[in-house]
Amino acid sequence: MPELVYDHQQIESKWQQRWDATPSLYKADEDSSRPKYYVLEMLPYPSGSLHIGHIRNYAIGDALARYKWMQGFNVLHPMGWDAFGLPAENAAIKNNRHPYEWTHANIAEMKRQHRRMGFSYDWDREVTTCEPEYYRWNQWFFLKMLERGLAYRKKALVNWCPECATVLANEQVIDGCCWRHETTRVEQKALQQWFWKTTAYADELLRDIDDKLEGAWPDRVLSMQRNWIGRSEGTEVDFTLDGTGEKIRVFTTRVDTIYGATCVILAPEHPIAQKLLDEKGRAKAKEMIDARKHKDPGDILKDGYFTGGYALNPYSGEKVPVWIGNFVLMDYGTGGIMAVPAHDERDFEFCTTYGIPIRPVIRPADGVLAVNPTAAFTEYGVVEGSGEFSGLASGEARRVMSAFAKKNGFGEAAITYRIKDWGISRQRYWGTPIPVIHCEACGVVPVPLSELPVLLPVDVKFTGQGKSPLAEVDSFVNATCPQCGKPARRETDTMDTFVDSSWYFYRYCDSKNDQAPFDSKKIAYWFPIDQYIGGVEHAILHLIYSRFFTKVMRDLGLISNDEPAARLFTQGMVIREGAKMSKSKGNVVSADDMIAKFGADTGRVFELFAAPPEKDMDWTDAGAEGAYRFLSRVFRFVSRNADRTGDGDPVADRKALRKLHQAIHRVTDDFDSRWHFNTSIAGLMELLNLLCDEESKLSKAALDQILPALVLMLGPFAPFAAEEMWELLGRTGPVFRQPWPKYDAALEKEDAAEVVLQVNGKLRGRLTVAFGADQAALEKAAMADPKVQAFLEGKQVVKVIVVPDKLVNIVVR
RNA sequence: GCGGAUGUGGCGGAAUUGGCAGACGCGCUAGAUUCAGGUUCUAGUACUCGCAAGGGUGUGAAGGUUCAAGUCCUUUCAUCCGCACCA
Numbered sequence: 001m002p003e004l005v006y007d008h009q010q011i012e013s014k015w016q017q018r019w020d021a022t023p024s025l026y027k028a029d030e031d032s033s034r035p036k037y038y039v040l041e042m043l044p045y046p047s048g049s050l051h052i053g054h055i056r057n058y059a060i061g062d063a064l065a066r067y068k069w070m071q072g073f074n075v076l077h078p079m080g081w082d083a084f085g086l087p088a089e090n091a092a093i094k095n096n097r098h099p100y101e102w103t104h105a106n107i108a109e110m111k112r113q114h115r116r117m118g119f120s121y122d123w124d125r126e127v128t129t130c131e132p133e134y135y136r137w138n139q140w141f142f143l144k145m146l147e148r149g150l151a152y153r154k155k156a157l158v159n160w161c162p163e164c165a166t167v168l169a170n171e172q173v174i175d176g177c178c179w180r181h182e183t184t185r186v187e188q189k190a191l192q193q194w195f196w197k198t199t200a201y202a203d204e205l206l207r208d209i210d211d212k213l214e215g216a217w218p219d220r221v222l223s224m225q226r227n228w229i230g231r232s233e234g235t236e237v238d239f240t241l242d243g244t245g246e247k248i249r250v251f252t253t254r255v256d257t258i259y260g261a262t263c264v265i266l267a268p269e270h271p272i273a274q275k276l277l278d279e280k281g282r283a284k285a286k287e288m289i290d291a292r293k294h295k296d297p298g299d300i301l302k303d304g305y306f307t308g309g310y311a312l313n314p315y316s317g318e319k320v321p322v323w324i325g326n327f328v329l330m331d332y333g334t335g336g337i338m339a340v341p342a343h344d345e346r347d348f349e350f351c352t353t354y355g356i357p358i359r360p361v362i363r364p365a366d367g368v369l370a371v372n373p374t375a376a377f378t379e380y381g382v383v384e385g386s387g388e389f390s391g392l393a394s395g396e397a398r399r400v401m402s403a404f405a406k407k408n409g410f411g412e413a414a415i416t417y418r419i420k421d422w423g424i425s426r427q428r429y430w431g432t433p434i435p436v437i438h439c440e441a442c443g444v445v446p447v448p449l450s451e452l453p454v455l456l457p458v459d460v461k462f463t464g465q466g467k468s469p470l471a472e473v474d475s476f477v478n479a480t481c482p483q484c485g486k487p488a489r490r491e492t493d494t495m496d497t498f499v500d501s502s503w504y505f506y507r508y509c510d511s512k513n514d515q516a517p518f519d520s521k522k523i524a525y526w527f528p529i530d531q532y533i534g535g536v537e538h539a540i541l542h543l544i545y546s547r548f549f550t551k552v553m554r555d556l557g558l559i560s561n562d563e564p565a566a567r568l569f570t571q572g573m574v575i576r577e578g579a580k581m582s583k584s585k586g587n588v589v590s591a592d593d594m595i596a597k598f599g600a601d602t603g604r605v606f607e608l609f610a611a612p613p614e615k616d617m618d619w620t621d622a623g624a625e626g627a628y629r630f631l632s633r634v635f636r637f638v639s640r641n642a643d644r645t646g647d648g649d650p651v652a653d654r655k656a657l658r659k660l661h662q663a664i665h666r667v668t669d670d671f672d673s674r675w676h677f678n679t680s681i682a683g684l685m686e687l688l689n690l691l692c693d694e695e696s697k698l699s700k701a702a703l704d705q706i707l708p709a710l711v712l713m714l715g716p717f718a719p720f721a722a723e724e725m726w727e728l729l730g731r732t733g734p735v736f737r738q739p740w741p742k743y744d745a746a747l748e749k750e751d752a753a754e755v756v757l758q759v760n761g762k763l764r765g766r767l768t769v770a771f772g773a774d775q776a777a778l779e780k781a782a783m784a785d786p787k788v789q790a791f792l793e794g795k796q797v798v799k800v801i802v803v804p805d806k807l808v809n810i811v812v813r
Numbered sequence: 814g815c816g817g818a819u820g821u822g823g824c825g826g827a828a829u830u831g832g833c834a835g836a837c838g839c840g841c842u843a844g845a846u847u848c849a850g851g852u853u854c855u856a857g858u859a860c861u862c863g864c865a866a867g868g869g870u871g872u873g874a875a876g877g878u879u880c881a882a883g884u885c886c887u888u889u890c891a892u893c894c895g896c897a898c899c900a
Contacts, residue, residue: 220817220895222817232899234900251900252900253899265900302898326898328898336900338900345814346898350898416900418896539895609826615826618824618825620825622839623825623838676827678827679827679837681837682836685836754833758832758880760881761881762881800880809881810880
């Protein structure tokens, strides 16, 4: 056969058309007896077109899915949309189109781009999280949570993004700014909001990081989650307000230092502080609160104000002043602390500023009790000057003193978490309506299950600001109370779109179900997700929410897995010209441009070849050209040798087959363990280089083994080219349905061992010997080597180390 | 400050178990093909001394363990990411 030119456009459009004609090509099957493999990539909001930064995520997942298919797994690789909201909504408003319509147009466009990239999705399982059925089940979950006390409504200080004109969850505030608007400072507002009790699962969420996820999820993500949950063990203690007898509860992790407490400091918002403060004090408190809203946290200096009140230490009976301090947070612990300047750095700084006494009560285990005028002693030691507790070690004292507080009714051991309940209310159009009705007589009444789903009204005016657009739609707001039948008002808050993404991957297993969110039997088969792949930016948003949701669904009896994903992989970003791709930097390479210029296969191969997948990679056009050259060389080699006949040189055959089996070994290992596809592809390049070198000397028999295996190994990385070459070889059937080639340990082994000769650890020569050569013989041969001899001259041999088949090191003096 | 990483040629990276540092690719140099450019092919390419043969140095830095260290240990520096007045 004459050599063919690698025409990527012609090849890719030909196979895309064929695959489009058979949409069920990649269908997964719940009844299969084969082992299952559920691989899923996190998908971006369908708000614009794909660029090559997104593509890398899918290229990794798709290579894995194709490999698993070829290894005989029953693979579920669904295609869908995890969630969408703001971008689609904003774009829809800007383009004056209904968000449904807008989003579906985007989905169609992005689906087309995914098809052009040749991704192997199970297209039938598409889930669109704004479809009525999806709303139904979101609302169904909400009502279940309400029943169980996991959903509640309260007036709370919440994060408010003025740009979005909506509330944000704590997880969605990044560096004091909105996760969508990186330069817009988040404000605090007091509003009636719906919450889900993530704190009820705080302990399990933390425990399962160690028990179930350690080693299977990236350390980075786990440590971010641990940090976020922020468990700390300590003691809550009631100080008594002098005069009124009111209790001021404080939380401390160092109750052993309580005899050193020289004042109590409350958050400026604290109700008791507000009561105690005079007018000037309240103005001061307001100033502190405002500063926290508007300034960068790093710029705020310690600030305090004496409330005029005093409180009694329940252990010592000592009367200490009550202050407010801007570094005490109302929403962590109890909103108040005891200040022990001798043993806490922040308290030290505060108390030295305001001339509050410093009294040490902990001495180092091997030292003496002393006042240090320059710093706090924050380590553990021995308790002193603390009445009956003096002499105890810090750790012991914490236990004994907590128990003492409990016995005497003024406190107890307590665990505090940094994580807060998930505020799910959003004052925007785009999201699942919260299914409750507010009735003047009956209060908050859930919408009956039979009336679900509550759908978004269609006739909405999008002003893009102010309160929820739903509140302006009378036909939506006016409702009838399900309990008393009187006119009532429908809830106009919608759910955070992260609710959608918390369980979309369950819905994929049963996307057409209209009786339940999903069939539990199907979940039992597919779950947990074997491999979840996505960007690290979801480490504490999506990945905590979906873990929480999984645990709730388990406790509702719907599923039996404790965690959504057995393994998580976070891929690196695609960098171009030293920066993350973004429209504002103008360094974006769109998927369509890449496909047109280099082809999808080249793009995929280069994105996998340029760096290991967990690392950031640099996109350069020159690098992509290298990948194109490689594919083009393979293609030409296969085409001109597809129907070669005749004998060859057995030595060349042997060399080529050895390289082939080494390559199979390497690629297989990379898929099974490290996912270092860059070295897999390097292995295939080495194989091709050797084949080109030996081309004229290869026999038909050898090529018959090598060419199909080479094409099959390219399948996961460059599916279009592989399919075309498979056809050139006269084979039929999709490449990803062929069995993955197996390597032969005997064939991949070198004929002889190359033994490295060293003198004092430095390379001085090499020897080629048969495998398993006798150690003494090796030593003798090494000594006899002329190059080695030159370095032995005039020296005394002290020692000889022989590593069989590998190395001889002669130590001389 | 706390937590997590990373540091290897001009560049991206390789070296999976302590055993030949720099695989593979980009770039660059020279040559062949070509009217020319591009493509393709061949050879070379860590630094350094040397005409060469050959030698010396080299994985952020400094120590250490070892016959042998990019890999293990100690200290340290730099960069990136996350959290941050969390009591």
